[in-house]
Structures are given as structure tokens and as C-alpha cells.
Amino acid sequence: MVSKVQKGTKRPAQEPAASEAKKLKEMLRKHGVTKSTYDGIVEAIQHPLAENLTDSVRQMLLAMLPEGLCVPEDKRHEAQSSYVNMVSEIFEGILKKLNDNVAGAAAEVARIEASKSGLELRVTECDEALQAATTHAVECKVKLADATKAVLTCKSNLGDKEKLQKEGDVAFQAAKAEKVALEGALSEDFRLLRDGEVEGALADTHYKKLEVLASNLDLEASLMSALPTCMVKKPAERGSFDTMVVAQLQDKLAKRVADLVEIIQSGEPSAAARQQAVDSAARDLDAAKQVQQQEAEALQAATDLQKACEGRRAEALLNVEQHEPQLTAAKKTVVDNEIERDVFQDRNLVCFNTLQNRQTETKTKDMSEARQQLEIAVHLETAEAGA
Numbered sequence: 001m002v003s004k005v006q007k008g009t010k011r012p013a014q015e016p017a018a019s020e021a022k023k024l025k026e027m028l029r030k031h032g033v034t035k036s037t038y039d040g041i042v043e044a045i046q047h048p049l050a051e052n053l054t055d056s057v058r059q060m061l062l063a064m065l066p067e068g069l070c071v072p073e074d075k076r077h078e079a080q081s082s083y084v085n086m087v088s089e090i091f092e093g094i095l096k097k098l099n100d101n102v103a104g105a106a107a108e109v110a111r112i113e114a115s116k117s118g119l120e121l122r123v124t125e126c127d128e129a130l131q132a133a134t135t136h137a138v139e140c141k142v143k144l145a146d147a148t149k150a151v152l153t154c155k156s157n158l159g160d161k162e163k164l165q166k167e168g169d170v171a172f173q174a175a176k177a178e179k180v181a182l183e184g185a186l187s188e189d190f191r192l193l194r195d196g197e198v199e200g201a202l203a204d205t206h207y208k209k210l211e212v213l214a215s216n217l218d219l220e221a222s223l224m225s226a227l228p229t230c231m232v233k234k235p236a237e238r239g240s241f242d243t244m245v246v247a248q249l250q251d252k253l254a255k256r257v258a259d260l261v262e263i264i265q266s267g268e269p270s271a272a273a274r275q276q277a278v279d280s281a282a283r284d285l286d287a288a289k290q291v292q293q294q295e296a297e298a299l300q301a302a303t304d305l306q307k308a309c310e311g312r313r314a315e316a317l318l319n320v321e322q323h324e325p326q327l328t329a330a331k332k333t334v335v336d337n338e339i340e341r342d343v344f345q346d347r348n349l350v351c352f353n354t355l356q357n358r359q360t361e362t363k364t365k366d367m368s369e370a371r372q373q374l375e376i377a378v379h380l381e382t383a384e385a386g387a
Contacts, residue, residue: 027066032361040351041065041087044344049097050090061087069352072360084356091352098341105334112327119320126313133306140299147292154285161281165274172267178216179260185213186253194246196234203232217252 028038044050045061053061061083068076068083076084189206192198198206207228214227223245230242231249238246 024066028070031066031070031072033070033355037351037354038065038070040348041069041355044091044094044348044352045087047094047344047348049094052093053090061090069355072358073356074359087352088356091349094344095341095349098337098344101337102334102341105330105337109327109330109334112323112330116320116323119316119323123313123316123320126309126316130306130309130313133302133309137299137302137306140295140302144292144295144299147288147295151285151288151292154281154288158278158281158285161274161278165271165278168274169271172264172271175260175263175267179257179264182213182253182257182260185210186250186257190250190253193231194235194250196236199232199234207231213253214249217249217256219249219252223248 024038025035028035042062042065045053045058045065050058064083065087068080069087071080189210192206193203193210210231211227214224219227226241226245227249230238230245233242
């Protein structure tokens, strides 16, 4: 036995969604509209291409649909007719965008198809540019190698000139150094000893410096052996022999200086020529290095250009390789857009057209009967006329 519901107990409230669905079902039945047709309109109002609708306007259009477009045309009042016109504009806008999408996709297919010859031409141009860049890079390598050889040759030539200068300047520089030393000795060490201005240990120090120079003067042995004694004596203490020794040493020193002056003067042109040869070889080396640097920079630029051409060629080849997949994808987009448009036309637009001009069943039936009666009358008149 089923227990009775206790008095005062309330029934559970229906779910809002279920209540709305039931209400909608009854409303559609009232106006003779199928749920499928109704859904076709809802889908259009919610269509992504109806992006100009704000959320509030979209919700308003959906809320007004059961008592707007679903109402037969002959029973609509002005506000409902205005609503239908609004929905009609939405359908027209969506259909236009769908057709534009199809046209745009078709134009993209045409563009891709037309681009193939240009892409292939681009590959040819890149091949030619790469070949020219490669040839130029090879030429730059050869020029740099030649410039490097020239630098090595100039270095070797400079080394030879410097060696000749060093060898040739040995006697010349030695003569100049000896002249300076002898002139210093005459004006300092010899003079102090000759004039007796120094004595003792200081005199010995000056004599030792003088003795080194005197040993190179090719003096007689007797004279050299007498020098230490004669030179350190005071002038007043020197005898005739001592005076003669001092005088001969002075003459020898002066003569050697004169000989050295002559040697130096006669050797200066040759020394200058050797220096000029070294300077010229150094300038040649600097110039060769500058050319080498220029050729190195040119090779770097040529190598960079070659790499850039390789990159552009690879990109051009990739574009050709991707042409067919891009064309296939573009054609698929056309098909997809056409399907989307056709589905909208065959379903959503048909649903709208069905409801837009729909009349009440009674009026439709009356019009059908009137049409039949009119056709019968026409037939009778035709028959009588024939009789």
C-alpha cells in the first residue's frame, strides 16, 4: 500500500530548466513550430559570425523568439514584425560573411596557384646569385692568397735590407763611436794629464781610459811602454823625451780623429743608401699589409654574401616545397567554407524562411480551397466556351 503524502507537505519544486523547456515546448506546439526549426533560428542568433551582437542583445533576441518569429505572419503585430526584420538582417549578415569567406578562400587558392611560377623563378634567381657569389668568393680567396704571398716577400726583402745595413754599418758605426771616444779623450783625459791638472789616483784613472784608446793607435812599443810614466808626470817634471812622447801621442790621437772623419764622410752616402733601402722595403711591407687587410675584408664580405645567398636559396626551395601542401590546405578551406555556408543555407536559412512568411493553418486552408474553386470555375468557363 502506497503511503499518502502527509498533509501540509510541499511537492519538490521543478528544476528551472525543465520548467522553461516545458514552457517552450508548449509555446512551439501552440504556434505549430517544430523544435528543429526553432533550434535552427537559435543557432543563427548564436552564430560566431554574428559578432556585432552584444550579449544582452543576443539574449533579448533569443527570449523574444517564441513570441516573435514563431508567430505566423498574419498574426504578428508591429513589434513582432520589427523583430523578424532584425533577425532577417542577422541572417543576411551571416550569409554575406559566409559567402565572403568562400570568396576569400577561393581568391587565396588562385593566388597560391598563380604564385608557383614566381616561386620557381625565385629559385632560379637564387641559384644564379649563389653561383655568382661563390665565384666571387673564390676570386677573393685567390687575391688574399696573392696578397699574403706579397707580404711574406716584402718581409723577406726587408730582412735582407736590414741585414745588409747591419753588416755595412759595422765599420761606419764603429768609426763614429771611436771618433767620439777619441775626441772626448783629447778634450778631457789627455788634456788633464798633459797639462798636469790631475795627479795621484785620479791621474791613474784618466790614464787607464786613455791607454785603452792609445792601444789602437799602432804606436811603437817603446812609446807605449813610456806612456804610463810620461803622462802622469807634471809638465815641469818632464824631460825632453817625456815631452816628445806626450807630443807624439797627441799627434797620433789627432791624426786618428782626422782619419776617422774621412772614413765617416766617405761612408755616409753608402750608409744613407742602405737606410733608404731599408725605409723603402718597410714602406713596401706596410703597403702589402694594407692590401692584405683589404683583401681579407673583401673575402669576409664575399663569404657573408655567399652565406646570405645560400639562405635565400634554401628559403626559395622551401617555398616551392611548401606550395603544394599550401594549395591543398587552401582548397580544403574553400570546401570547408562552402560546406559551412551550404549548411547554413540549407538548414538555418530554410528554417528562417519557413517561419518568416508562414501563415496560420486556417488561412492557408481557406486560400487553398478558394484557389481550387477558382480553378474549377476557370475550367467550366473554358468548357462552355468550347461547346
